[in-house]
Amino acid sequence: MSIVKKFHISPSPHVKDGDSIPKIMFMVIGALMPAAVGAVYFFGLQALWVIVTAVVAAVAAELAAQAMLKRPVSIGDGSAILTGLLVAYNVPAHEPLWFPAIGSMVGIVVGKMVFGGLGGSPFCAPVVGW
Numbered sequence: 001m002s003i004v005k006k007f008h009i010s011p012s013p014h015v016k017d018g019d020s021i022p023k024i025m026f027m028v029i030g031a032l033m034p035a036a037v038g039a040v041y042f043f044g045l046q047a048l049w050v051i052v053t054a055v056v057a058a059v060a061a062e063l064a065a066q067a068m069l070k071r072p073v074s075i076g077d078g079s080a081i082l083t084g085l086l087v088a089y090n091v092p093a094h095e096p097l098w099f100p101a102i103g104s105m106v107g108i109v110v111g112k113m114v115f116g117g118l119g120g121s122p123f124c125a126p127v128v129g130w
Helices: 021-043 045-068 079-089 098-109 125-129
Strands: none
Touching: 021 045, 021 079, 045 079, 045 098, 079 098, 079 125, 098 125
16 A cells, blocks of 8 residues: 655745745845944945945935836835945945946846846846946
8 A cells, every 4th residue: 555645836935924025124234234334444434435325326226217117116125225235245445436326226227127126036136236
C-alpha cells in the first residue's frame, strides 16, 4: 500500500504576516540611520548633503514618473526614500552633488518605474542608479 502525499502549490509569498510594505521600508530606513550618523561624523556635513540630495532627487523622480505615466502616487511607501539613501551610501562624500541626484533619478526611473514600479523590476533600483 503506497502513501500518496498531496502538495498544495501556490505562488509566493508562502508565509503571511501583518507587516506592510511601508512598515518594512521604514524599518530598513531606521536600521540605516546609524550609518548616516557615522557618515556625517567621519566625512562631515558634505555626507549629509549627499544623503539629502539623493533622497530628495529619488522622491522627486518618482513623483514625476508617476505623474507622467498617470499612475497613482505611492511615495508614502518609503521605497523612493530607501533607494535615495542606498544610492547616497554608494557615492563618495566629496563628489559633486549632481552625482547622487542623477544616480537616484536613474535608479528610480530606469531601475524601477520603467518596469511597473515597486516589485515589478528585475533589477535593484539603487544598483542601477549607482
